[in-house]
Every structure is written in structure tokens, then in C-alpha cells.
Amino acid sequence: MDKITTSTLARYKRDGRKFAALTAYDSSFAAAFEAADIPVLLIGDSLGMVLQGDADTLKVTVEQIAYHTRCVAQGAPSALVMADMPFMSYDTPENAYRNAATLMRAGAQMVKLEGGSWLLETVRGLTQRSVPVCAHLGLTPQSVHVFGGFKVQGKTDDAAMAILDQAKQLEQAGAAMLVLECVPAALAKAISQALTIPVIGIGAGADTDGQILVMHDLLGITSGYIPKFAKNYLAEHGSIQAATAAFADEVRQGQFPGPEHSF
Numbered sequence: 001m002d003k004i005t006t007s008t009l010a011r012y013k014r015d016g017r018k019f020a021a022l023t024a025y026d027s028s029f030a031a032a033f034e035a036a037d038i039p040v041l042l043i044g045d046s047l048g049m050v051l052q053g054d055a056d057t058l059k060v061t062v063e064q065i066a067y068h069t070r071c072v073a074q075g076a077p078s079a080l081v082m083a084d085m086p087f088m089s090y091d092t093p094e095n096a097y098r099n100a101a102t103l104m105r106a107g108a109q110m111v112k113l114e115g116g117s118w119l120l121e122t123v124r125g126l127t128q129r130s131v132p133v134c135a136h137l138g139l140t141p142q143s144v145h146v147f148g149g150f151k152v153q154g155k156t157d158d159a160a161m162a163i164l165d166q167a168k169q170l171e172q173a174g175a176a177m178l179v180l181e182c183v184p185a186a187l188a189k190a191i192s193q194a195l196t197i198p199v200i201g202i203g204a205g206a207d208t209d210g211q212i213l214v215m216h217d218l219l220g221i222t223s224g225y226i227p228k229f230a231k232n233y234l235a236e237h238g239s240i241q242a243a244t245a246a247f248a249d250e251v252r253q254g255q256f257p258g259p260e261h262s263f
């Protein structure tokens with residue numbers, strides 16, 4: 001695989017070529033995912049839940065994400081390595097710059113931040129300072145205690161309009177990619193069509209430019225409640241390599257997610 005960059009993904013979008021992404025936290029899985037042609041690997045703050053066993057993502061630190069980013073970057077030299085900025089690590093633009101630098105030095109090529117209008121100056125400032133930014137809207141898990149649970153967002157017309165509007169503002173501010181989590185499929189389709197930058201969905205229907213899953217959900221080893229959008233590919237495909245390749249293929253073909261995985 002040639003090195004994947006934000007320009008590669010922008011070209012995929014222009015060409016109408018859908019792509020898969022996975023979370024990864026260590027070099028061995030990262031290498032396996034890269035070998036299965038997964039172009040984007042996210043060191044997600046979901047690691048607080050799937051690695052550390054917490055009920056939310058809020059305890060995760062910049063140092064922990066940096067450590068796992070180093071591990072993933074070692075295993076996947078060609079994938080686009082994207083690191084989540086943890087809860088409160090980007091509460092001010094200055095803190096965002098400092099903490100993003102730590103993650104970029106650990107091996108990330110892009111950082112992801114949860115939020116909309118309040119982040120515009122931070123997104124502009126990071127981009128001007130040479131840090132590519134992926135925005136994240138919809139169900140932003142760091143806001144779980146504001147939302148009162150992991151709940152689908154953008155269900156009313158007003159809420160949907162607010163998310164679409166913020167997506168446009170974030171693109172205008174320089175965001176190079178957008179993750180949309182747990183929103184109605186029709187809203188995700190409208191946002192993907194309204195933006196030039198690639199939109200990656202999770203629980204956002206089949207009409208985004210890319211799809212991402214937490215790797216544990218793909219392998220069916222998530223403990224506790226399994227989100228509706230998760231699909232266990234290991235059960236059907238017998239090996240981690242085959243499961244990952246099947247996920248990548250189903251995304252490219254537009255077969256995943258089906259209506260049973262969408263809101």
C-alpha cells in the first residue's frame with residue numbers, strides 16, 4: 001500500500017470509492033489491518049472502554065493515546081494513523097496545540113476532536129500549525145453525561161439542521177475529515193453530499209464516504225452491551241485476517257452497513 005494521506009481519501013471521495021477504517025491500539029493488529037487494506041487506523045479513546053474496562057471514555061489521558069499511537073504507527077507504516085484527543089485535552093486552543101503535538105510526535109498523521117461550533121478556532125489554529133484535523137459530530141462519547149447516555153443524535157429537524165450547519169462550519173475552518181456517529185442515515189447522507197471532505201460514519205447508515213468500527217466489535221469480543229451498528233465478522237469468516245478483509249470488502253461494495261445496523 002502507498003502511504004495513505006488526507007489527499008488519498010479526498011480522491012477516494014471524488015471517485016466515489018468507499019473505504020473502511022478500524023480502531024487499532026497495538027502494532028500486531030495494526031499490521032494485520034494494514035495487510036487487509038484498511039487505509040485508516042484510529043487510536044480511539046474507546047480504549048478506555050475496550051482495553052481498560054471503564055463505562056465511558058473520560059479517564060483516558062494524552063499519554064495513553066500517545067503510547068498506543070506509537071504502537072500502531074510501528075505496525076502500520078502505510079495507513080493513515082489518526083489519534084483521538086482525549087476528554088479536556090483541547091479545552092482551549094493552546095492546550096489543543098500542545099497535546100496535538102504530543103500525539104503527532106508519537107506517530108499520528110491526524111488528530112480527531114469531538115465537537116462543533118465551539119471548536120472552530122481550535123480547528124483553524126491546528127490546521128494553520130500543520131496538524132490535520134478530523135472533526136467528530138453526532139454522538140460524541142465524551143459528552144455522554146450531557147446527553148444522558150449513548151443516544152442517537154440529530155433525530156429532530158432542528159437537531160439535524162444544527163449538525164449539518166456545524167459540519168459545514170468545521171469544513172470551512174479547515175477540518176480535513178469528519179466522523180459522524182449515531183445519526184439518522186438520511187442526515188448522514190445529506191452531510192456527506194454537502195461536504196467536499198470525506199465523511200466516515202459509525203451508526204450513520206450506508207451513504208457516508210467511509211465506515212469505521214471499533215475492532216473489538218468486528219471480532220465479536222465486546223463485553224457488555226453491543227451497539228446496534230456493530231457487526232461480528234469473525235463469526236462468519238473464521239480468522240481475524242479474513243474477517244478484516246471481509247469488512248473492508250463489504251464497505252467498498254456498499255454492503256455494510258445494512259438497514260439493521262443503521263438508525
Ligand SMILES: Nc1nc(=O)c2c([nH]1)NC[C@@H]1CN(c3ccc(C(=O)N[C@@H](CCC(=O)O)C(=O)O)cc3)CN21
Nearest residue numbers: 046049050057141150151152214216217222227228229
Ligand atoms: N465497543 C465499543 N464500540 C463502540 O462503537 C464504541 C465504544 N466501544 N466505546 C466508545 C464509543 C461509545 N460508543 C457507543 C456506545 C453505545 C452506543 C449505544 O448503545 N447506542 C444505542 C443507541 C440507542 C438509541 O437509539 O438512542 C444502540 O442501540 O446502538 C452507541 C455508541 C461508540 N464507541
Ligand SMILES: CC(C)C(=O)C(=O)O
Nearest residue numbers: 023044045046084179
Ligand atoms: C468510535 C470511534 C469513531 C472513536 O472515536 C473511538 O473509537 O474512540
Ligand SMILES: [Mg+2]
Nearest residue numbers: 044045046084
Ligand atoms: Mg473516540
